[in-house]
Amino acid sequence: MLYSTPGVNRHDRRLTEESGPQAWLAEWSGQLQSRRRFLLQLAGGSLAALFPWTGSAAPAPDEAARWRVLDAVQRHLFPSEPKAPGAQEIKALEYLKFILANDPDKTEDRRFILRGAGWLEDMAHRLDRSSFLKPDESGRERVLREIEKSEAGSNWLSTILLYLIEALLADPAYGGNPDGVGWRWLAHIPGFPHPPPGKRYMELRRK
Amino acid sequence: MTNFDVCVIGSGAGAGPVAYTLAQQGRAVVVLEKGPWFTEADFYKDELACCRHSVYTPRLKNEQHVIEELGDDGTWLATPTSESGWSFWNGNCVGGSSNFMSGFFHRMKPVDFRLLSEFGPIKGANIVDWPIGYQDLEPYYDRVEKIVGVSGRLEPHRNIEPRSSPDFPYPPTAEHPVSGWIDAACGQLGYHALKVPRAILSQPANGRRSCEYSGYCGSFGCSSGAKGSARAALLDRAVASGHCQVRPHAKVHKLISNAKGRVVAAEYFDRAGQRRRVTAKVFVVACQAIETARLLLASTGPRFPRGLANNHGQVGRNLVFSAGGAGGGDLVYGELSAARAAELRAMGPFVNRALDDWYVIDDPALPGGRAKGGIVEFLFAHPNPIARADGAQRGQTSLVWGKPLKRLLEGRFH
Numbered sequence: 001m002l003y004s005t006p007g008v009n010r011h012d013r014r015l016t017e018e019s020g021p022q023a024w025l026a027e028w029s030g031q032l033q034s035r036r037r038f039l040l041q042l043a044g045g046s047l048a049a050l051f052p053w054t055g056s057a058a059p060a061p062d063e064a065a066r067w068r069v070l071d072a073v074q075r076h077l078f079p080s081e082p083k084a085p086g087a088q089e090i091k092a093l094e095y096l097k098f099i100l101a102n103d104p105d106k107t108e109d110r111r112f113i114l115r116g117a118g119w120l121e122d123m124a125h126r127l128d129r130s131s132f133l134k135p136d137e138s139g140r141e142r143v144l145r146e147i148e149k150s151e152a153g154s155n156w157l158s159t160i161l162l163y164l165i166e167a168l169l170a171d172p173a174y175g176g177n178p179d180g181v182g183w184r185w186l187a188h189i190p191g192f193p194h195p196p197p198g199k200r201y202m203e204l205r206r207k
Numbered sequence: 208m209t210n211f212d213v214c215v216i217g218s219g220a221g222a223g224p225v226a227y228t229l230a231q232q233g234r235a236v237v238v239l240e241k242g243p244w245f246t247e248a249d250f251y252k253d254e255l256a257c258c259r260h261s262v263y264t265p266r267l268k269n270e271q272h273v274i275e276e277l278g279d280d281g282t283w284l285a286t287p288t289s290e291s292g293w294s295f296w297n298g299n300c301v302g303g304s305s306n307f308m309s310g311f312f313h314r315m316k317p318v319d320f321r322l323l324s325e326f327g328p329i330k331g332a333n334i335v336d337w338p339i340g341y342q343d344l345e346p347y348y349d350r351v352e353k354i355v356g357v358s359g360r361l362e363p364h365r366n367i368e369p370r371s372s373p374d375f376p377y378p379p380t381a382e383h384p385v386s387g388w389i390d391a392a393c394g395q396l397g398y399h400a401l402k403v404p405r406a407i408l409s410q411p412a413n414g415r416r417s418c419e420y421s422g423y424c425g426s427f428g429c430s431s432g433a434k435g436s437a438r439a440a441l442l443d444r445a446v447a448s449g450h451c452q453v454r455p456h457a458k459v460h461k462l463i464s465n466a467k468g469r470v471v472a473a474e475y476f477d478r479a480g481q482r483r484r485v486t487a488k489v490f491v492v493a494c495q496a497i498e499t500a501r502l503l504l505a506s507t508g509p510r511f512p513r514g515l516a517n518n519h520g521q522v523g524r525n526l527v528f529s530a531g532g533a534g535g536g537d538l539v540y541g542e543l544s545a546a547r548a549a550e551l552r553a554m555g556p557f558v559n560r561a562l563d564d565w566y567v568i569d570d571p572a573l574p575g576g577r578a579k580g581g582i583v584e585f586l587f588a589h590p591n592p593i594a595r596a597d598g599a600q601r602g603q604t605s606l607v608w609g610k611p612l613k614r615l616l617e618g619r620f621h
Contacts, residue, residue, distance in 0.1 A: 077608040084613050105266070141609075148606055161600040161608060168616075169592040171253050186620035188592045189554045191252030191423035193430055199249060201256035207243040 066117035070096070070160070072133050073120065076140045077157075078164050085181050087164060095167035095176030103202045109159065116156035123147055173200055211237045211452075214473050214487035216459045216502065217494030219303020223437025224351070225491050227444060230451035237485055238442065238451065239475055241458035241494075242299035245306070247439070250428030254591045257427045263307065264296035272497075301455055302438025303495070309425035310406035310434055312357050313582060314348050316368045317341035318567060325567075327575050333525070345371060352376060352404075355435035356412055359404025359559075366563045380409045380418055380557050384550035389560045389585055403559045403584070406435035415439055420555035422590055457483070462490060462515060464508030470515070496526060531581075535588070540621070560585045595619055 061069065071093050080086030087093070100110040124132035124143045132143060147153030167176030169183065173195045177183065183190050197203075213229050215222045218240040230236045242263070256262045271289040278284050288294060298304030318325050320337040328334060349371050351357075358377040361370070379402065393400040407424070410417050415432035424434070432439045445451035456478035463472040463484075472486045492499050500523040504514035516522055540548045565580035588595070599615040600607050607615060 078612070079609055081610070081613070084617075103260075105260075144608075145605075154606065157606055157608075158600070161606065161612075162597065165596045165600065166255070166259075166593055169596055170255050171251075173253075174255065183592065186592070186596075186616060188620060189422065189590075190592075191421035191427070191590070192419075193251050195251035195253040195256065199251055199253075201253065201260045201262050204245070204249055204256055204262050207245060207249060 060118055061121050063114065065121075066114050067093070067097075069117040069121055069132050070113065072140070073117070073144070073160060074164060076137070076144065077161060078168075085168075085185055087167075089178075090164075090168045090182050091176045091178055092164050092167040095170070095174055096163045098175035099163070099166075102200075112156065113159060116153075116159075119153075119156075120144075120147060171195055173197060211235045211485060211487040213237070213489045213491060214239065214485055215491040215493060216462075216473060217303065217492070217499070218301045218442060218453065219298070219437050219493070219495065220305045221493035221495075222491065223302070223305070223441035223445075224354075225493065226451055227354070227441040230445035230448045233450055236445065236451040237487065238301075238445075238453045239457040239459050239473060239485070240299075240301050240303075240453060240455050241475075242301065242455060244301040244453065244455035245428060247428075247430055247432050250306075250430045252421055252423040252427060252430075254593050257307070258591055259593065261294065261296075263298050263300050263428070264294055265299055267292065267294060270296075297495070301442060301453055302436040305436040306428045306434075306438060307426050308406075308434070308436070311584065312352065312355070312404055312406045312435075314368055315341065315344070316366065316566065318579070322579060326577060326579055341368065345369065355406050355440045356408045356415070357404050357406050357435070358409040360402060362402060364401060364563075365399055366566050375404050377409050377412070380405050380407050380559065381420055381555070383556040383558050383587075384553055385587075386558055386560050388547075388550075389558070393562070398562055398564050401561045401563055401582075403557075403561045405557060405559065406440075407557075408433040408435070413440075413444065422554040424557075425589065426591075459494075459502060460505065462492070462502065462506040462508075464506065464511060464515065466509045468508075468510035470506075554590075558585050558587060592620075 071087075074087035074092045074096075078087040078090070078092060080088050096113075100106050100113070120132055120143065123146060124130065124135070127143055127146060128135050128139055132140060135143070144157065148157055166174075167182075169186075169188070170176060171190075171194055172178055172180060180190065182188075195201075212234040213225075213236045215226050215236060215238045218226070218238050222238060226236050226238050242265075245263070261267070267289045271287045272295050273285050273287050274291070274293075274295075275283045275285045298307050300306065317340065320340050323334050323336045352372070353376045356377060357375050358380050359375040360379050361367075361374045390400045407418050408415055417431065418433040419431045421427075421430070429436065429439065442451070442453060446453060454477075457475045459473050459475040461474045462470050463474060464470045470490045472484050473490060474482065474484050477483050492502060494502060503516055503522050506515045507513070508515070511517065513520065514522055538551055540551070543551065562583040563581075566582065568578045568580040569576065570578070596616055596619060599619060600612055
């Protein structure tokens with residue numbers, strides 16, 4: 001029997017079927033190293049260790065404020081357009097909240113994402129003396145490109161982007177992609193049957 | 208009941224036929240499977256469940272493999288998969304990874320049983336001919352095609368293996384329009400396009416529905432029961448016979464053998480972590496190449512200090528891989544006529560074409576002038592959309608987001 005390669009992409013890894021074994025190993029090795037560094041940084045725990053320039057330019061935002069920052073980040077990273085849905089239309093924040101609240105394996109992601117939002121606010125205050133929520137588009141772009149320069153900041157943005165892509169293209173049962181708006185935009189034909197509540201991946205794990 | 212005629216450890220493609228056959232003959236069979244028991248009612252076309260999260264496989268933090276890589280400096284680097292996040296599990300649930308297969312049921316050909324005598328020795332390898340030949344296995348291939356349910360049409364072909372039945376038991380599954388393009392191209396090139404049989408029902412049978420052509424088959428569990436997994440095709444019927452019991456969440460960690468060297472019990476942990484034991488007259492270990500070897504090596508006993516069946520130290524060695532490579536190309540909609548583009552957009556039917564023109568390669572440039580080749584299988588890229596989109600956000604030097612990311616996504620899908 002042959003098993004077709006599903007394009008198994010845990011986290012943000014991707015190896016194409018076209019890659020030869022050497023490329024496969026090399027890429028895997030690289031991913032291992034970057035994953036290890038990332039985990040080490042997480043294990044360090046403190047924001048200071050994660051983001052060396054973190055100081056106290058502004059009071060730490062509460063959780064509700066962090067979610068507002070995340071909403072603004074998502075809208076900037078995936079803007080709405082007349083003919084193409086953005087973060088708002090694909091309900092990216094709703095998807096992110098649903099996954100982080102319902103998948104017990106995502107506690108680390110949740111912590112990392114919310115901490116990063118606080119740190120982003122801090123960076124915005126340093127650069128612009130105002131919240132990330134306030135500046136214009138070019139101001140937000142400048143702050144995000146600034147945090148991208150660190151490995152941890154780049155990891156944080158990659159994480160947000162991956163959840164955006166999932167919100168766009170995962171089944172609407174998870175809170176994003178309402179009525180298949182993301183599928184329609186990209187002319188993607190989904191398969192049937194769709195998972196009903198009670199049969200989503202975190203629920204199937206209890207079987 | 209805890210005492211059985213036969214205890215089968217594992218429930219996949221190896222275990223299924225054993226449990227089915229013995230249950231049909233009225234033997235009391237118990238199947239111990241470490242994973243859960245999903246049914247058709249649990250399988251949806253959900254990329255998050257099939258391919259992006261551990262649902263059908265253990266979480267790596269609980270059950271890891273350790274991969275050793277040879278570094279440039281000649282030393283081995285060992286990394287647990289719990290750390291790398293790279294899963295080598297294929298499907299740990301009732302029916303095993305056959306739940307998630309694409310259902311390519313190619314038979315081996317007579318030449319495959321005689322690799323040493325046909326192609327000669329390979330330096331550094333301990334290759335041997337099989338002690339049996341194709342003709343010994345042919346009746347079993349025939350039975351598998353009938354019981355599991357293989358759909359296809361047999362057509363004269365230059366490499367066809369001897370077959371005792373005139374055709375496959377079920378008519379072919381529906382074919383994608385692109386199959387006709389492949390036939391035409393192969394005809395022009397002088398190749399012999401092979402119509403590929405599939406272990407997917409093209410019509411209802413044995414309580415299973417026909418294929419519903421969702422277009423999402425390989426790596427997904429089958430919602431209709433058409434895919435001939437060990438669960439749908441064999442274990443469900445074994446259980447229905449009244450002679451087979453399947454215990455999910457039963458992780459066997461040791462086979463107990465006595466002073467005479469007989470295996471008398473299998474010890475396992477149930478879902479609650481309780482230690483349980485079943486006794487049986489015969490034990491069948493069929494939990495895939497690596498886990499079977501692991502269990503045998505872990506099952507030391509008075510007569511087997513190095514593990515079961517390992518008196519010669521061969522368990523866990525001589526792993527044989529079915530090697531493969533892949534090449535790909537793009538069919539660009541903009542370069543196709545409207546009619547051809549419409550054909551290409553069809554979603555659901557199977558391509559079902561392969562080439563076996565190079566099953567054996569005769570080439571004077573090869574040592575001995577001859578080598579074992581294989582089959583070239585034609586497939587569309589997997590349709591999972593998140594996998595297709597993911598990566599667009601990673602540019603050469605920086606992350607891509609905003610409108611540039613959206614234009615890249617449009618390019619990947621249109």
